[in-house]
Amino acid sequence: MSDAYDGIILGTGHNALVLQAYLARCGLRVVSIDRAESPGGGLATLENPRHPGFFHNTHAFFHRAITAMPWYRDLELEQQGAHYVEPELNVALILRDGRSLEWWADPDKTVDSFAQFSKKDAAALQRWMDEFQPIVEAIVIPEAQSPPLPPERRQQLLARSKAGRQLLEVAKLSPLQFVQREFETDVIRAGLLFFNGLREVDLRLEGLGHSIPALLAGKHKAQMCRGGSATLAAALVADIREHGGEIRTRSELKAILLQQGRAAGIELATGERIMAKAFVASGLNPQQTFLDLLDENQVSSKVRKQAADFQYNLLAPLFALNLALHEAPRYKAAGQRPELDRAFMVILGLERLEQFHEIVAAHERGEIPPMVMWGACPTLFDPDQAPAGKHTAFMWEKLPYALRGAAANWDSEKDSYGRQMLDLWSQFAPNLAGGAVIDSFTRTPLDTERSLPNMRRGDLLVGAFSNDQVGYHRPFPGAGQYRTPVPGLYLCGGSTHPGGNITGLCGYNAARIVAADLEVPVWWEPPDIESVLESL
Numbered sequence: 333m334s335d336a337y338d339g340i341i342l343g344t345g346h347n348a349l350v351l352q353a354y355l356a357r358c359g360l361r362v363v364s365i366d367r368a369e370s371p372g373g374g375l376a377t378l379e380n381p382r383h384p385g386f387f388h389n390t391h392a393f394f395h396r397a398i399t400a401m402p403w404y405r406d407l408e409l410e411q412q413g414a415h416y417v418e419p420e421l422n423v424a425l426i427l428r429d430g431r432s433l434e435w436w437a438d439p440d441k442t443v444d445s446f447a448q449f450s451k452k453d454a455a456a457l458q459r460w461m462d463e464f465q466p467i468v469e470a471i472v473i474p475e476a477q478s479p480p481l482p483p484e485r486r487q488q489l490l491a492r493s494k495a496g497r498q499l500l501e502v503a504k505l506s507p508l509q510f511v512q513r514e515f516e517t518d519v520i521r522a523g524l525l526f527f528n529g530l531r532e533v534d535l536r537l538e539g540l541g542h543s544i545p546a547l548l549a550g551k552h553k554a555q556m557c558r559g560g561s562a563t564l565a566a567a568l569v570a571d572i573r574e575h576g577g578e579i580r581t582r583s584e585l586k587a588i589l590l591q592q593g594r595a596a597g598i599e600l601a602t603g604e605r606i607m608a609k610a611f612v613a614s615g616l617n618p619q620q621t622f623l624d625l626l627d628e629n630q631v632s633s634k635v636r637k638q639a640a641d642f643q644y645n646l647l648a649p650l651f652a653l654n655l656a657l658h659e660a661p662r663y664k665a666a667g668q669r670p671e672l673d674r675a676f677m678v679i680l681g682l683e684r685l686e687q688f689h690e691i692v693a694a695h696e697r698g699e700i701p702p703m704v705m706w707g708a709c710p711t712l713f714d715p716d717q718a719p720a721g722k723h724t725a726f727m728w729e730k731l732p733y734a735l736r737g738a739a740a741n742w743d744s745e746k747d748s749y750g751r752q753m754l755d756l757w758s759q760f761a762p763n764l765a766g767g768a769v770i771d772s773f774t775r776t777p778l779d780t781e782r783s784l785p786n787m788r789r790g791d792l793l794v795g796a797f798s799n800d801q802v803g804y805h806r807p808f809p810g811a812g813q814y815r816t817p818v819p820g821l822y823l824c825g826g827s828t829h830p831g832g833n834i835t836g837l838c839g840y841n842a843a844r845i846v847a848a849d850l851e852v853p854v855w856w857e858p859p860d861i862e863s864v865l866e867s868l
């Protein structure tokens with residue numbers, strides 16, 4: 333065991349890398365292991381093999397509030413080459429009649445845009461932004477940046493303050509109930525829910541009603557990483573290596589090894605064994621961790637059942653159409669509102685609230701819903717992602733994983749479906765049908781699962797946000813604080829609190845827990861959520 337590592341991390345998704353970076357700076361010798369060609373998981377940027385110089389972000393692209401994340405600051409990632417842009421016109425929902433509902437980095441401009449549709453809704457937006465901003469700052473953000481409290485204790489602490497009670501009150505609603513109660517205009521309701529649906533919260537689920545005002549009141553909007561999403565992964569990797577951490581890619585995992593019931597190492601598919609003196613942390617999903625990598629006799633039947641019952645999001649899978657272009661999309665609607673040609677996230681095909689129910693029903697049947705898509709033209713804000721004067725752009729749509737009962741159907745249907753998306757896009761931006769497209773390719777929900785198997789059934793959030801899988805109970809009761817029922821084994825990926833998406837907070841929170849268990853002094857200042865909530 334003398335040459336054993338202190339710890340081994342399974343996967344090199346960004347949460348795993350954040351955990352590794354913090355522990356490496358604690359002086360621990362940690363290695364992370366991944367089956368992929370390069371580290372970063374969902375932080376992927378691909379150079380077009382047919383057209384070198386065009387870079388496509390094939391997974392995560394819109395990174396919310398990254399520059400405000402504690403790990404981005406603590407790890408000084410800008411010194412390692414990470415730089416973010418937060419475009420002014422952050423989101424534009426373009427309607428068929430040429431009008432647009434717009435979210436700006438400047439909240440006053442967002443209120444003005446809402447007022448074009450309804451003065452009453454604009455006033456409601458202003459009120460919720462004002463009321464919720466202190467709640468977001470004082471409660472929502474610190475809670476996301478801390479290991480979750482047991483629900484009873486959380487409830488007790490929140491009930492002591494006005495802000496806490498207001499949060500609990502709004503949370504009782506579902507996002508759908510919230511928008512129906514607070515806003516009157518159909519397009520605004522649809523836009524708000526779509527905005528929320530991007531984070532894949534089940535819109536019908538009571539208990540999550542606060543998610544929309546929290547998004548509206550958040551100071552930072554969607555951001556993008558210059559050079560492509562993989563640049564953030566490269567910055568994390570550089571920091572890890574600088575502090576003595578090791579990263580091994582192209583390594584298929586076979587098993588987690590236990591010694592006297594404690595996680596003590598791993599075995600690769602090649603038969604190679606790598607041992608750890610102190611811990612193993614898994615950035616994979618609970619089924620990979622507890623069912624695939626551990627033997628039946630190593631985990632209780634209760635834990636195996638809890639892992640087997642872990643649910644994935646029905647609505648999370650994405651279909652992507654990626655384009656290499658001679659010129660950026662030029663929207664017809666920009667004739668009236670020129671700023672639309674500089675919109676960051678563009679939503680097309682969404683006109684009314686009822687479409688949500690149609691989308692959910694189609695997913696339940698495994699069928700393709702009426703087309704609603706969203707995407708961006710990254711090169712408007714970072715020209716280096718394409719050759720001089722050229723552009724890249726993409727559109728995403730939520731489509732079912734098991735298309736008409738079988739995910740394999742995607743392989744024969746993806747090209748024709750990509751053409752249908754381009755047709756709709758061209759109706760809004762006619763230059764796309766007029767010779768602007770140099771190359772295109774698609775990525776299906778099945779492709780997502782193939783490249784990132786932890787995203788089972790194409791669930792890019794690595795687990796549903798239903799009430800019994802959030803906070804203290806994510807991924808399941810007894811494994812919700814990054815510790816697991818197996819001594820020495822931790823979880824650190826999107827299946828833990830606060831969940832999927834590029835937040836890095838699963839890894840950030842796990843670092844504190846692992847350091848505490850190893851009795852290693854922490855060099856950073858994590859918030860103490862109990863005293864934060866007590867002081868409200």
Ligand SMILES: Cc1cc2nc3c(=O)[nH]c(=O)nc-3n(C[C@H](O)[C@H](O)[C@H](O)COP(=O)(O)OP(=O)(O)OC[C@H]3O[C@@H](n4cnc5c(N)ncnc54)[C@H](O)[C@@H]3O)c2cc1C
Pocket residue numbers: 342343344345346347348365366367368371372373374375390391392393394395396583584585615616620650652780783784785786787792793794824825826827832833834835
């Ligand atoms: C198409 C798409 C678009 C997205 N868009 C956005 C977006 O705009 N904004 C946003 O915030 N999020 C987005 N996401 C979601 C985001 O990418 C994920 O939620 C996030 O990457 C999860 O991070 P993670 O740290 O849990 O690990 P992941 O990024 O999921 O990485 C897991 C790692 O584990 C490795 N791995 C898996 N199985 C094994 C195994 N058996 N052995 C070894 N290694 C293994 C994988 O190779 C991977 O490197 C998108 C995802 C997809 C697929």
